[in-house]
Amino acid sequence: xxxxxxxxxxxxxxxxxxxxxxxxxxxxxxxxxxxxxxxxxxxxxxxxxxxxxxxxxxxxxxxxxxxxxxxxxxxxxxxxxxxxxxxxxxxxxxxxxxxxxxxxxxxxxxxxxx
Amino acid sequence: xxxxxxxxxxxxxxxxxxxxxxxxxxxxxxxxxxxxxxxxxxxxxxxxxxxxxxxxxxxxxxxxxxxxxxxxxxxxxxxxxxxxxxxxxxxxxxxxxxxxxxxxxxxxxxx
Numbered sequence: 001x002x003x004x005x006x007x008x009x010x011x012x013x014x015x016x017x018x019x020x021x022x023x024x025x026x027x028x029x030x031x032x033x034x035x036x037x038x039x040x041x042x043x044x045x046x047x048x049x050x051x052x053x054x055x056x057x058x059x060x061x062x063x064x065x066x067x068x069x070x071x072x073x074x075x076x077x078x079x080x081x082x083x084x085x086x087x088x089x090x091x092x093x094x095x096x097x098x099x100x101x102x103x104x105x106x107x108x109x110x111x112x113x114x
Numbered sequence: 115x116x117x118x119x120x121x122x123x124x125x126x127x128x129x130x131x132x133x134x135x136x137x138x139x140x141x142x143x144x145x146x147x148x149x150x151x152x153x154x155x156x157x158x159x160x161x162x163x164x165x166x167x168x169x170x171x172x173x174x175x176x177x178x179x180x181x182x183x184x185x186x187x188x189x190x191x192x193x194x195x196x197x198x199x200x201x202x203x204x205x206x207x208x209x210x211x212x213x214x215x216x217x218x219x220x221x222x223x224x225x
Binding site: 004006035037040041042043044045048056058059091093098103104105106107108 | 118120123150155156157158159160203205210211212213214215216217218
């Protein structure tokens, strides 16, 4: 089966601009997670979708971040306006079961805000 | 809040030696402990996991141990090979809830 696909793989934008990251989960996986790793730090949970519903968005940093999963398939994470501290690697993972027990991660999007 | 501490942040070993990475978690409700390996340009990949009702689990050259009383768990890699070089993340979760990751250990295996 195809894995979790994320694009773009890299994005460099200026402070104040908008960026949209996309994640295509493994087909049939209802659970989709977004994570972020800031340089050298831990991978931090951002939010969890079950199909198109936000199950847990407690990790979203602030209201500049907006995640959607219309139709319960792919998901987008938009940052508007981007700030310097938003730089990092954004990972998406999907799983059939809740809790990512068998979660598969995408390769990530490296976002650099300059 | 819940957190997972991971040590060391960097580990360099000679090929054939063993490598040990240690983690400590804070949430006593955690009952599932996965370990991930991240190679350059790829996402984290689950390599082994352990549940709280088990003290040790082994899969070829990789083993994990769990001490629930002390809230410690460790990854042991024996007979290391250059292809083991990567960043390793420990994580803890209460099943059904969000995963809390450690900060990662960059392992270098020198040939």
